[in-house]
Amino acid sequence: MPAPAGFATAMAGVPEGADIELDLRLEAVMEGVLATGTATADSVGECARCLDPITEPLEAGFQELFRYPSDDDFRAADDVDAEDEDEDYYLEGDSLDLEPVVRDAVVLALPLSPLCRDDCPGLCVECGVKLAEAGPEHGHGDSVDPRWEALRDLGEEPGDR
Ligand SMILES: [Zn+2]
Numbered sequence: 001m002p003a004p005a006g007f008a009t010a011m012a013g014v015p016e017g018a019d020i021e022l023d024l025r026l027e028a029v030m031e032g033v034l035a036t037g038t039a040t041a042d043s044v045g046e047c048a049r050c051l052d053p054i055t056e057p058l059e060a061g062f063q064e065l066f067r068y069p070s071d072d073d074f075r076a077a078d079d080v081d082a083e084d085e086d087e088d089y090y091l092e093g094d095s096l097d098l099e100p101v102v103r104d105a106v107v108l109a110l111p112l113s114p115l116c117r118d119d120c121p122g123l124c125v126e127c128g129v130k131l132a133e134a135g136p137e138h139g140h141g142d143s144v145d146p147r148w149e150a151l152r153d154l155g156e157e158p159g160d161r
């Protein structure tokens, strides 16, 4: 299925229209239809440190029960908390709307703080150059505006010296 809009967090997401592969199994159970599956897609994000674009394969498993609509009366009588309302999915005739289920699974599986690599050194706090490309020798000497000096200290990782 093509990805609808909104399959994203602040740092990463599945672009609208990108391919999402669904491996889906439907099972008829007492209360309705149990949908179990895995969504596979490429998530696109930005490295949290150096802002490089990252594409990462993502796999999100889900399992959700789609209740028969007739279940509604039963539920009302059962005095179910109204707050549970959005947790329940219902069959619409013969079809079920998988989109919200897949979206929740995909968004949960997205990395909150993606990195292009585990030890990404990030950007130089003074000139913004990528430290991975500039190399370990990159520096600006001691003649630095004192206002930036403080920032540089903050940006340095322990053990860098
Ligand atoms: Zn990076």
Ligand SMILES: [Zn+2]
Pocket (backbone or CB within 6 Å): 124, 125, 126, 127, 128, 129, 138, 139, 140
């Ligand atoms: Zn620099």
